[in-house]
Amino acid sequence: KEKRSALNAEQEKQKELNLQIKLSIIEELKELVESPEDANKNYTEFKKLQQQWNEVKVVPQAKVNELWKNYQLYVEKFYDLLKLNNEFREYDFKKNLEIKNHLCEAAEKLADEPDVVSAFHQLQKLHQEFRDTGPVAKELRDEIWARFKAASTTVNRRHQQHFEALKETEQHNLDQKTVICEIIEAIDYNELTNFSSWENKTQEIIALQNKWKTIGFAPQKMNVKIFERFRKACDEFFQKKGEFFKSLKEGMNENLEKKRILCEKAEALKDSTDWKTTAEELTKLQKEWKTVGPVAKKYSDTIWKRFISACDYFFEQKNKATSSQRSVEQENLEKKKVIIEKLTAIDETMDVEEATLLVRELMKEWNSVGHVPFKEKDKVYKQYHGQIDKLFERFNISASNKKLSNFKSSISNIQEGSPQALYREREKLVRACENMKNELQTYENNLGFLTTSSKKGSNLLTELNRKVEKLKSDIELVKQKIKVIDNSISEAE
Known part of the structure; x- marks a missing residue:
């Protein structure tokens, strides 16, 4: 910024110096005009002054028009004084006309220049050359100026339209960026109460950040402000996310300590021979275990195996x-x-x-029958399900009913191995259900970002919808299985 200011100051200083030089040239021209008897003799000096004038370029913008008018006034007066050498004047007029015609052609070609801004800057240089070129024959002066002015008007109009369109685009960009800021600022952090909800919201923020990158500049006076607003909103989100996970980690540590205490209690009971009382105590511990929240993933399996091993042993x-x-x-x-x-x-x-009703009645009867000898359970279970599968296929009974019915039948076999196997199976199903819910949330979020504007997009949308419906069906089936286990546990108690 300091370098730019220094450069601007240097340029302004040079403009003032150029102004003084041109004013001096005008004064010298004035002296030539005031010596009409020596006009022909002074012609060489006159051309020298013209050359000097053309070599001196930019002057302060406020002085350009007045300076040029005074210069042209004395140039024209000098030509009017030339009497004995009219050929010089006519020759100059002719050469000046050629130059100005060339400048007009160059200005007219700028109407087709793809780079509107470049065309505008080139036009300014042509204007400077037009001013610096001497006069033409009096009868052609208005005509040549009108032609050059018309070409200039076309270029200036394109330049103005370009910046009006640019201004409109930048305003549209600002509107889009404002909407993104409002979306992030409107987040209700009270609704983000678990890991899944925070992760889903994080993916939304990342998507908005990626969208921001695709949007162009806002108007210059607002570009920095809107970015600072966006960054502040994002920073607030990730700060609160960090605070949540810090709190979550503390909560998981508390849960781990609670589960360690339950493990110690279970391990203290596992060698007891007071079967009834101890079984009730361990069942209470298992129910209490279900009320304790999650622990860190790296401890989850280890602490669970420790607890269930003590229960299984008893x-x-x-x-x-x-x-x-x-x-x-x-x-x-x-x-x-x-x-x-x-x-x-x-x-x-x-x-x-009739067959479907009979099959279901027999399945219900099967489920009501208690345990069989351990060494026979796999064999009879296999025979039963082999026959069930054939009947389901023969009478086209729904797959979900088949799966649920098979699961109900398997409950008794699970209990035969160990009553605690039901708790292990329930824990496994609960975890599977949570995983499927998270997967379902991810698919549903992805659906929000897809469009059917292309064949590829339409096919992907169809595939995602199919997966969503299957997941919903699987989740419902798992919930029913958990309910079956809960009913079995209640009946056992």
């Missing part, structure tokens, strides 16, 4: 000590074999609705 020991159920399990095995035989006996010619 219930495995309890199962070994309660072998009186074997006879009941054998009876259950026979019941399940009968159900499999009934399923096998269903005639493929049976009415679809």
Whole structure:
């Protein structure tokens, strides 16, 4: 900025010096005009002064017109004084006319110059040359000036239109940037209460930042202000995000400590032989575990395995000590074999609705039957589901009903391994459900940025919609499975 100011000062100083030189030339021309008897003799001096005038360029803008008029006045007066050598005057007029015609042609060509700003600056140089060129024959002066002026008007009009359009574009850019600022400033931080919501909002901010980069300059007087407003809004968002995650980390540390305490309690109970009381205590600990919030990912699996291992150990020991159920399990095995035989006996010619109702009744009956001997469970389970799959395929029963029915049937097998296996299965389903919800949110956010203006965009939109609907269906199925487990746990209690 200081260099530019120094350069401007130097240029103004040079303009003032040029002004004094040209004023001196005018004074000398005035003296020549005031010596009419020596006009022919002074012609050489006159041409020398003209040469000096042309060599001196820019003067202060406020003095240009007045200076040029005075110069032209005395030049024309000098020519009027020439009597004995009229040929010199006519020759000068002719050469000046050629030069001014050439300048007119150059100005007219600028109307087709693609770079409007360059054309405008070139025109200013042509104007300077036009002024510096001597007069033409009196009868041609108005005509040649009118031609040059008309060409200048065209270039000036294009220059003005260019900057009016530029001004309109910059205003449009300012409007777009203002909208982006308003969107970020309008964020309700009270709604951002978990990791997923903050990450989704972060992706929105990044998208807005990328959009900002594609927008051109705003008007010069507002360009810096609107950028500072945008940067302030973004800085506030990321500052609050940092504060949230700091708080979240503190909360996760508290949750980790709570889960460590639960692990210690479970480990203190795992060797107990008071089966009923201890089972109730461990069940309470498992319910309390479900109420504790998440911990950092790097600790999540380790702390869970520690807790569930203590619970599993106790219930495995309890199962070994309660072998009186074997006879009941054998009876259950026979019941399940009968159900499999009934399923096998269903005639493929049976009415679809009637067959579907019968299959569901037998599945319900299967689910009501208790545990079977451990060594037989996989075999009978495989036979049952093999027959169910055939019937579902034969009578075209919906896939989701099939999956849910299969899951209900598998619950008893899960319990046979260890009652705590239900809690492990529930924990796994809850995690899967949260992951699918996050994935669904991501797809739905992506849908907001897509358009169908192209075939490619339309195909991508269709594919994303298909994935969204499938995820919604999968989430609903997982929720139903969790509900089935919760019902089984309640019945067991």
